[in-house]
Every structure is written in C-alpha cells, then in structure tokens.
Amino acid sequence: MDSHGHNEQRVVWAVVGTGIGPLLLAASRDGLVNVVFHADEAVRDRALERLASRLGESPAEAPDSPLLAEAIRQFEAYFAGERRAFELPLDWSLISGFNRQVLRELADGVPYGSVVGYGDLARRVGQPGAAQAVGTAMGANPLPVVVPCHRVVESDGGIGGFGGGLETKRKLLALEGVLPEPLF
Structure with a gap:
C-alpha cells in the first residue's frame, strides 16, 4: 500500500x-x-x-x-517461561535525557534472572548519587517488561517501587526465578 x-x-x-x-x-x-x-x-x-x-x-x-x-x-x-530476552525493535521517542540513558543501560546490562540496585544503576551511567533519579526513570519507563524495570530493587533487599504495582513486580521476579513464587 x-x-x-x-x-x-x-x-x-x-x-x-x-x-x-x-x-x-x-x-x-x-x-x-x-x-x-x-x-x-x-x-x-x-x-x-x-x-x-x-x-x-x-x-x-x-x-x-x-x-x-x-x-x-x-x-x-x-x-510461559520459554523466552528470556525480547528481540524487538524499540522506539525510545517517549523518553529522553537521563531517563533514556538509564533505561537503555538497564535493557542492555541487566539480564533475565538478575537484579540491580537503584544506586548501582546510577553508577553504571556515571551518575553515582542519582539513585532517586533512577527511581524516577523507572517510574517513567514506557516499555516495562521489555525494558526490565522490575529488575531494579533496593540495596537493602527491599523490592522497591513499581509502576505496575508491587504484586506485579513480585510475579515478574518470581517468573524469572529471582523470588520464590508468591504463595497467594
């Protein structure tokens, strides 16, 4: 056409x-x-x-x-537990600047079944001390699941916040074997 x-x-x-x-x-x-x-x-x-x-x-x-x-x-x-990485072209036009930088690092550098702290992610993009800004970037993620903001957790072992709700974050981490399956 x-x-x-x-x-x-x-x-x-x-x-x-x-x-x-x-x-x-x-x-x-x-x-x-x-x-x-x-x-x-x-x-x-x-x-x-x-x-x-x-x-x-x-x-x-x-x-x-x-x-x-x-x-x-x-x-x-x-x-279904049959795929660990998404292989799709991504359009980043809904996000820019620091947020895009952080989300690209997350997409490229934090594989299935692993987690990263907000502060660690800030350090990886050369902004140590920007852990809170990393949290904001996660909240602004237009491509959750594919750009795995569910893999970003608090350094003290807390699960951290999540735009999709904590129950959703727990289920995604359980699916990836990071957390035990929720009992209920």
Missing part, C-alpha cells in the same frame, strides 16, 4: 493477556513504543489518549501488524 493507505498507520496497538493481566502493546513504524499494565478498557483508553497526544496520531487497533504479532508471540513465550 502507498503512504496514503490505511495499512501505513504509524501507531498501532493490541492487548495481550498475560499471567500479570492484560498488557497494552503499542508500536510505531520504528518499533514497540509503549507497554501498559492492567490494560482493562478504562486504562487502555486513557493510555491510547495519552499516546495520541504524545505522538500526534490516534493509534489504530491492529493485532495482525507484523511487529505487534511478533511482540505478542514473544510476550506469550516470556510468560
């Missing part, structure tokens, strides 16, 4: 059911741009409105877009 055709939609989305509830996945032509937890209808609609205002275009539902179809396959494999 030519650039005026509807298949050339710039921003597309789909919802995938997972062990931590429904996730909204949104992609631009450059890659996966947003992952949103607890994507029931209300959350999904708010997220899509936010995306429309940030990206200047209303996202279209398109679970059969090649990128989203592949993302859905990879998420399903990850939650």
Whole structure:
C-alpha cells in the first residue's frame, strides 16, 4: 500500500493477556513504543489518549501488524517461561535525557534472572548519587517488561517501587526465578 493507505498507520496497538493481566502493546513504524499494565478498557483508553497526544496520531487497533504479532508471540513465550530476552525493535521517542540513558543501560546490562540496585544503576551511567533519579526513570519507563524495570530493587533487599504495582513486580521476579513464587 502507498503512504496514503490505511495499512501505513504509524501507531498501532493490541492487548495481550498475560499471567500479570492484560498488557497494552503499542508500536510505531520504528518499533514497540509503549507497554501498559492492567490494560482493562478504562486504562487502555486513557493510555491510547495519552499516546495520541504524545505522538500526534490516534493509534489504530491492529493485532495482525507484523511487529505487534511478533511482540505478542514473544510476550506469550516470556510468560510461559520459554523466552528470556525480547528481540524487538524499540522506539525510545517517549523518553529522553537521563531517563533514556538509564533505561537503555538497564535493557542492555541487566539480564533475565538478575537484579540491580537503584544506586548501582546510577553508577553504571556515571551518575553515582542519582539513585532517586533512577527511581524516577523507572517510574517513567514506557516499555516495562521489555525494558526490565522490575529488575531494579533496593540495596537493602527491599523490592522497591513499581509502576505496575508491587504484586506485579513480585510475579515478574518470581517468573524469572529471582523470588520464590508468591504463595497467594
């Protein structure tokens, strides 16, 4: 289709059911741009409105877009315990500056089944003492799960905060074998 055709939609989305509830996945032509937890209808609609205002275009539902179809396959494999790393093109346009630097380091440097402290991550990007700013960057992560902010924990062994809720963070860490499975 030519650039005026509807298949050339710039921003597309789909919802995938997972062990931590429904996730909204949104992609631009450059890659996966947003992952949103607890994507029931209300959350999904708010997220899509936010995306429309940030990206200047209303996202279209398109679970059969090649990128989203592949993302859905990879998420399903990850939650089934069959995949340890996501291999998807990422669009970092929703985040910039220090936050992007920290999240890229996290994506590249903290593999499945491991954790890092907020302070350690700050040191890795050359900003020792910026542990609190690292926490803010995690809270602003537009690509959770794929960019694994659930792997960032407090140095004293505390689980730390999490945009998706602590229960979700615990489940992700349990899935990766970092924490024992929650009993209830």
